Amino acid sequence: MKLSAVLFLLLRVGVGGLFVWAGVSKVGDPFRFSQQILNYHLVDQPVAASMALYLPWLEIVCGLSLAVGRWRRGAVAVLSVLIVIFTLALLSAWWRRLDLDCGCFAAGGTPGSLGWRVLQDLLILAALVTLAVRNRMLARLAPPAAPAS
Amino acid sequence: MGLRSLSKEICLLCLLALLPAVAAALWHPRRPAFVTPPLGPGEVHGRTARMWGPRVLWVDARAGREFDKGHVRGALPLSEDQWDQQLKAVIEAWDESRIVVVYCASDLCRSAHDVADRLRREMQWNDVYVLQGGWAQWQRMLP
Numbered sequence: 001m002k003l004s005a006v007l008f009l010l011l012r013v014g015v016g017g018l019f020v021w022a023g024v025s026k027v028g029d030p031f032r033f034s035q036q037i038l039n040y041h042l043v044d045q046p047v048a049a050s051m052a053l054y055l056p057w058l059e060i061v062c063g064l065s066l067a068v069g070r071w072r073r074g075a076v077a078v079l080s081v082l083i084v085i086f087t088l089a090l091l092s093a094w095w096r097r098l099d100l101d102c103g104c105f106a107a108g109g110t111p112g113s114l115g116w117r118v119l120q121d122l123l124i125l126a127a128l129v130t131l132a133v134r135n136r137m138l139a140r141l142a143p144p145a146a147p148a149s
Numbered sequence: 150m151g152l153r154s155l156s157k158e159i160c161l162l163c164l165l166a167l168l169p170a171v172a173a174a175l176w177h178p179r180r181p182a183f184v185t186p187p188l189g190p191g192e193v194h195g196r197t198a199r200m201w202g203p204r205v206l207w208v209d210a211r212a213g214r215e216f217d218k219g220h221v222r223g224a225l226p227l228s229e230d231q232w233d234q235q236l237k238a239v240i241e242a243w244d245e246s247r248i249v250v251v252y253c254a255s256d257l258c259r260s261a262h263d264v265a266d267r268l269r270r271e272m273q274w275n276d277v278y279v280l281q282g283g284w285a286q287w288q289r290m291l292p
Contacts, residue, residue: 035181035196039196045184057167061165062166
């Protein structure tokens, strides 16, 4: 196995594991996560409640999918969209000088460090883009499927 | 391996996540409400009170025994039974920049409204609110 393949495997499992951890840390207390979402003042209660119930599971499912390598293109696409939305929400909170717990991880209540959280999100997005490019390259290198006889 | 298979993967992943999310919406012990009960006169949501931060002067209108068991950090006890003894500490903690938020056990008690009304009437304080859902709701919001 080439070194680059090992590095990409580690990156894929690492990013997938990170999302699984993020999801698991929030899934035990959707009420608290809904409060964290409401603190951004971007959505109303019904939307916040739906997001609090759904997003942690989406993170877990897509993180697992990415880590085990099954449907990884779909997982990278969904997680990229999620991280872009999270980053935009953080940027808007930062812009409005809101002092809040970002809700990134249940135990990660670090008010006042939104700039650092944005940087973290951008690093994760860069890792996801790298994986998407790698997936595309692998798909191009793969031999075409044999025609059905 | 085109756009179609990618869309299929995305749909499958989203559907897979939907199943446990629906189960959580139905049975999770800490599931959020989809609709916030409307505020009554003079009431404030816990989320709003939390946003006010250190400007809030918390007043606990429950009986002393309940206060001793647990209260909002920094809260001062003030019940109608011991009004004269407890009011002094509240007055000392208050200044014009403070927002008074009074709470009792839950939505079912009236003591927070009674204490808030009395503070508005007797002290002429305008920024006096009652915490919606009281101590029970506040505890749900704690980590």
